[in-house]
Amino acid sequence: MTDDISDSYLEEARDLFRTYKKMAESAMSQVTGSDLSRQLDDESNSIATIAKHIAGNLRSRWTDFLTSDGEKPDRRRDSEFEVSAVTRDEMMASWEAGWNALFYALDSLSGKDLGRTVYIRGQAHSVLKAIQRSVTHTASHVGQIVFLAKHLCGSNWKTLSIARGKSEEFTRKLAHQP
16 A cells, blocks of 8 residues: 555544544433433443443553554453443543543554554454454444434434435535535
8 A cells, every 4th residue: 555545544544433433422412311321121232331332442452552462351341231320421431541542543553554463352453454343343333322312312312414304405505615
């Protein structure tokens, strides 16, 4: 890969992660504190549980990204899915720590690093593949958070994109912009 394309890819990856972080935070901000820990049924995860899992995954994968396995020995993945009451502040502190690990690592990479090898659970991955794996994993869980938040908010939900029935209006406005 040429450096320009590689560096552009890294910036696109950063932008995607920022978009998913903002989307999840916008959804979570609409949910009451008690609803953050609410499960739809015994087999479902709450928003707080999913946020805890995303944070744990990001912290594990991105701490010492180039020099240690992405599954850290101190990570207790199964405990991320245990039901526990947490405050919004506790949830967000963990959330921010995971995202900070991600952005610190991504910001330290250059396009030349994309072909390097990193390990996740002992399996070799190119840095490019590890980034793609993390983007995909994070996006799937952010989708779960948005779905749950929308369900829990009901008619109080404020859309995160174009409101239902407003696509044509949105497209017309775009057509009139320089």
